[in-house]
Amino acid sequence: MIFRHFMTSVNESNAFILACEETREAILIDVGAFEPEIEEFLREGRLRLAKVFITHDHYDHTNGLVEVRDKYRPEIYAGRALCAGVKAIRVDHGDTIPIGQLTGTVLDTSGHTPEARSLYVPGMVFTGDALFAGSVGGTASQAAAEQQLDLIRRHIFTLPPETEIHTGHGPSSTVAIESRYNPFFVGEA
């Protein structure tokens, strides 16, 4: 598995490339900006950007989507059928996305936005703004906050503990760390 992290110039959001070593097929997870480093990584690695997965439709995760669509014509997957004005394939909890010989599984982590989705590939999960290292995403209501915590407990914290968590902003983490120490889950009334 090929993996690379990028921090974009739009609100310091993260973007990730995940690719299959055998087929060179790649998926881009979020694209706050289509930075030259991303294009360079794809070109130098001789990777074919076949897919884009959007964790949620906020500008700092989608601002480069039109550019990527126009350049690579990838399949675009998201929790809603229209993302930043771009047509997407709507995915829900349990749907799978092939990435060469790898398989991504979509997880429902709604709360930060109503259609927020995470993508799990054995060994790592991409959570967007649902779950951060030591924090969680902001929500519009108490009900959405409770939904988000519940879905994280059920869909993320049940993954193998060594699973790496790659988030929409800031550092990565693991399921073990967040389930043991994240202050929004440990010691809160």
Add this chain to the structure above:
Amino acid sequence: MREPTFPIDDREALLEAIRAGKARGVRLPRVDLSGCDLRGVDLSEARLSGANLSGADLSHANLRMAFLDEANLRGAQLCNADLEFAVLGGADLSEADFSGANLQRANLVGVVAHRAIFRGARMYYSRPGNADFRGALLERADIQRAIFRRANLAGANLRETTGSANFEKANLEGTVR
């Protein structure tokens, strides 16, 4: 990330590979490098989860986006090391020295950092939630946007820190400011 192409149970061979720059992005979980001289090595993006690095000298090392979760770094030297985006969650950093280190956007969730030294460290947007900084020295550290939610900073020295951090529900009893 890659699997190692060198033996990891042979300490000397492992050290040689690391010093030769062959360990970047390599999976090296739970290796024992305690007390080793690792000054200036490139371990960026390496997976060192649960590794024993107690007493090691990692001054000026490149540990960008390395996974050091639940590693033992007790008494280690990390002066001026680059730990941007590094994952240190759950690690034991007690009495380690991070003076001048780049800890921007580092994951420090749940670390134990008793009497650790962060003098002049850059901790912008780091995540030290639920961490134990009792007696730690953070003098002149840049803590802008760091999230110390529920951290225990009892007796820590925060004199001349710069930037605005989140100390929601943190224990600040006896801190020096």
